[in-house]
Amino acid sequence: MTETAAAQDLLQSTKDGVLSLTLNRPQVLNALTHPMLETLMASLKKAEKDAAVRVVVLSAAGRAFCAGADLGDLKKGYEAGNAPSLGTELRGWFNPLIAQIRSMEKPVVCAVNGIAAGAGASLALACDIKICGEKAKFMLAFVQVGLAPDSGISHSIVRTMGLSKALEHAWTARGIHADQALACGLVNQVVPAEELEKATHRQVEALLKAPPRAVALTKRLLNRAQSTTFEEQMEYEAQIQEVLGKTKDHLEGVTAFLEGRPPAFKGE
């Protein structure tokens, strides 16, 4: 695949502090190719250091969000009767991307328009805030091809849905509909399909108004809560607060409150 084709498959634009990334292979339900994953990863890495980007929005073109990995990349191996090393595939492509989304300190907002299956569901759920159109549906399709959930989704579904529900959906590949996903805390909001873009925009606007250092360290803090004890987490809160307490934005926030005016945060 040429570089231009990869660029076509993943649209990018930066405007007013927002990097918009759009999966754009609607004819194959936005299945993820290696070049797309590579471009996605490179864009997120760049966004991490780019002062012009404060929020990332991931969305998709067409009726689906993402059907998961494009098996085309592995097709040759299968045709020849050789099973590919999926461990290597995950460690080399999907895991680093998912880890990047979780670890980068700028918020990643996902607009889920339709079906998100397999690694496509993993990708959507790895984002910080998930806004769903009413037709959004998450499918742990892995079992349909004799595999188990991957790319981080086994971690997130157990923590949100609980073990029984997670096993049920992973074993049956029965779709988790938007409303159901909302009810169990898997996603943040469900809106009519035609309002998805507007609802996403509202969420982004709110994030752009927030103090960036606090937003960043809050993500770090809440990420950590997944693997710490209560006492460790309280200590970590104290450490994070020590850092934020010394920022200009904290002073601005307190001063603005005392003066009864809205704060103007600068990310310092």
Place this chain on the structure above:
Amino acid sequence: MPSAKAADPKSEVLVETRGAVGLVRLNRPEVLNALSYSVMEKVVEALEAFDRDDAIRCIVLAGSAKAFAAGADIKELEGAKIHDMVYNQQMPRWDRIRRVQKPIVAAVSGFALGGGCELAMACDLIVASETAVFGQPEINIGVMPGAGGTQRLTRAVGKAVAMDMVLTGRRMAAQEALQRGLVARVVPVEAFLDEAMAVAQAIAAKPPIAVLMAKDGVSRALDTSLETALSYERKLFYLLFGTEDQKEGMAAFREKRKPSFKGK
């Protein structure tokens, strides 16, 4: 408190004092603080100078947020022959760190690889940022650790994990390093130097002779039989009863007040 002495910002090793703490900072950001022979000489000289300075009670050795030190300066090593390595007397310089009496706190953020990992381990304790990454990747470039890596890493994390790191070159992130006892504390990247300084200030406020004896005692645990080390510890303990600080410390404890230590 004596006024802080500022360092020349262009120097490849920055040395300054903050109260009773001596701060030594690696300052070659363009090469992620690669440890050239000249940098190592300056580091060791700075540590020794602080060790001799009566006003200093504890030392902090730090890199930048991005890198403590990413390794040796490969340019200096690539063309070397056995003869050069044996006779150039560069490696024995590392032994001088072990002879520093005052505690050295390593403030590690980002890469601590190869010589950088060895330098951190040569200190008495490591305060790490949550972005710190430790590793001995020398095997990837045809050699092995040569400044204590195989010995100190094994003592810190045990044989199996040390073998894994030394033979495969795998890296270890801060949280794992904390769990395995390679580092003493992990804090957010923004705070790693402050935390290391706070640890050093806390040590600096303790009775100085007891601090030196205690460091000596703990260090002895790593290379002496238990029988000998326990006997050695007991003698160090007895010795402290010859200090004024012992009398002051115990009296203050009894009188429920803060002790005032004099280093005597």
